Amino acid sequence: MSHPYRTIGAGTLRSDHVGETVTLSGWVARRRDHGGVIFIDLRDASGYVQVVLQDDENSHGLRSEYCVRIVGDVRARPAGNENPELPTGAIEIAAAELTVLSEAAPLPFPIDGQTAGEVGEESRLKYRYLDLRRGSAQKVLRMRSAANAIAREVMLRHEFVEIETPNLTRSTPEGARDFIVPVRLQPGHWYALPQSPQLFKQLLMVAGMERYFQIARCFRDEDFRADRQPEFTQLDLEMSFVSRDEVLDLAEEIIVALWRELAGVEIPRPFPRLSFADALSRYGSDKPDVRFGNELVDCTEYFAQTPFRVFQAAHVGAVVMPGGANQTRKELDGWQEWARARGAKGLAYVLVQPDGELGGPVAKNLSDAEKAGLAAHVGAQPGDAVFFAAGPIRREALELLGAARLEIGKRCGLIDESQWAFLHVVDFPMFQPTDTGWTAEHHPFTAPTAEWLDTFDKDPENALADAYDLVCNGWEIMSGSVRIHQSDVQRRVFETIGLTADQTESKFGFLLEAFQYGPPPHAGAALGWDRITALLAGVDSIREVIAFPKVASGGDPLTGAPTPITPAQRKEAGIDAVIESAN
C-alpha cells in the first residue's frame, strides 16, 4: 500500500534502500541548478536527502522552502559523488515525479545555511514558524519533549499521580505580582493566574493523594530576564510522609536520568550539599556557580584595627582577580562603575605588584602590618588584584563580592564550560527583615528545621527553614521545602510575620480549614523546567526552549499580543464594575 504523501522519512534512507521506489514529502532546503540537472536537498522531520531532477519548467522553478512531494527511485550515487558528511550521502533519489504541494514566498531570513543562527531575535520570533524549521531549533523542542517523557517515567515509576490544577484561581501567597482575569459572570471580581500550584498541591496532600506531580504552567507578572518569562513551566511535585532528603533524592534521580539520556553524562550522586550560610560566605550567592573556585575571603578580623575608615565596618570581605594587577586605569575605573550599577558605593581594590608591593589608591591607607600580610591572607599572588567590599550589612557586602567573583570568572576564563556543577543549597533563613518586621523568605507554609521548631519565633533573625534549592552552574533550577502541617506551628509563623487572624483567614482560610482535617506531613519542590531544558540544550536564554516566547516588553511579535480590546469586550468583561467592599 502506498501513502499519498510519504512512504519513508527522507533522512532515514541508506544504501540498503537502493532500488526501492519511494514517495517523499518535505521542504526544499537547498537547490543546485546545473541547467540540465538539478539537485535539491529535501528536508523533512527525519533529515535530508538529495533529490536529482531533470531540468524542466517545474523543477527549474523550485525555490527555497517550497513544500514538495517527490516520487522516485533510491539509487547509489555515482562513484566519487558520495557525500560522507551526510547520513544519506551514499544515495540519492532519482525523481520520476515532482509535485509542488505549496510555494513559499521569498524568506525573511535564511533558514538553511551558515547564517541561520545569527538572525536577530525579533525577526526570528515574528516568523517563529520559519525559525523553528531550522534544525537546531527543532532539536531543542524535540529534546524538551523527551525531557518531559523522562520526567514522567521517573515520577510514574515512583507512583506519583499526575493531576491538573486550575489556571483560573485566586491570588496565592507567593510574592510576585498576579496576572488577573475579569470574571464576566461576577462583574468586579477577578481570577488570578497561579504563580504556582502551591496551595492546590498541598490540598492534594490533605486529599490523600500522597504523591502528586504536574508539568505546570505558572504565571508571574514581573520583569523579564534571559531566564525569566511571565509564563513559565515547572515540574511541580509534592509528597506525603517524607522529609527533606527524600525530596532531594527524587530530584537527583530526575536530574541524573535527564542528563544521562539527553546529555550523555553521568552525574555522580549524591549531589554536594551546602548550607545557605556557607554558600553566602564562600560564594556570595544563594545559587553559587561552583564550576570554579576563587572563593571569597573574610577580612573583618584582619582589618579589625585598621586606620582605613572604609574598612572600619561590620563586615569586610575580599575576592582575588588573578592577573588583575595589570589592568589599565580605565578597566579599574570600569569596575567602580560596575559596582555602582549594583547599588554599591564602589569596589575598593589593591594591586599586588610583581615585586610583592601593594599598589592602587587603597594601599596607602593601610597600616604597614596590614600591607605586609594582606596578600597571604587573601591568597593573592604577585600580579593579582584584590577587590574589597565593606559595609554594615554582611549579606550585601558578600553579594557584591559574589557578583564580582562571577564577573572575574567570566573575564579571566576560570569557568570550565564542559562541567555540570550541581549542588543543593539547604537551611535557608526562615525569615527576612522588612521595614516593620519579618516576612517569610520562602513562603509562610515552610517548616522550620527540627532544631528551630521550638525557637524560630523567638529568634527570627537566625531561624532556619527546612527549605532547599537545587543549583546547576549558577542557575537555580529547583526550589522547595518541607511544609508545616501542625496548626500551632503555622499560627506562630503567622504571628512572627505579623499577620492577623483576619488577614490569614481572608488570604488562605480555605487552606487552614483544610488543615483542620488531618493533614499529613508533606514536602515538595518545583523544578524550573525552562531553565533545565535550556541548560541541557546549551542555550543562554530560556526563550530558545519555549516554542512561542515573549519579548521583554511582554509582547509576542508573531501574534501581536497583547492587543487593546473593544469597548464591547470591555463592557462585557465587567472590568469597570465597582464593588463597594473592594479594598
Next chain:
RNA sequence: GGUCCCGUGGAGCAGCUUGGAGUGCUCGCCGCCCUGUCAAGGCGGAGGUCGCGGGUUCAAAUCCCGUCGGGACCGCCA
C-alpha cells in the same frame, strides 16, 4: 523605576571616533548561461525615508536632545 549596548536594501555586518554624493562586504532575491553538485559555479540586474522626531551646521547615517523598538543587567521575581 534605573544603567548599559544595539537599530544602515530581505538577512548578517562594516562605515560613525575625525560631518563632505547611500560608500563597502558576505548571503539572499530576479533574469540568463550551465548535466554531478552538495555553502554549486559564471554573467547581468533590482532592492535604502541609514528606526522616528527635533536641534547644531554651508553640509548629518556620522555630533547633540528626545522618542520608539530589541537585548543584557540592577530594582523586582519568596
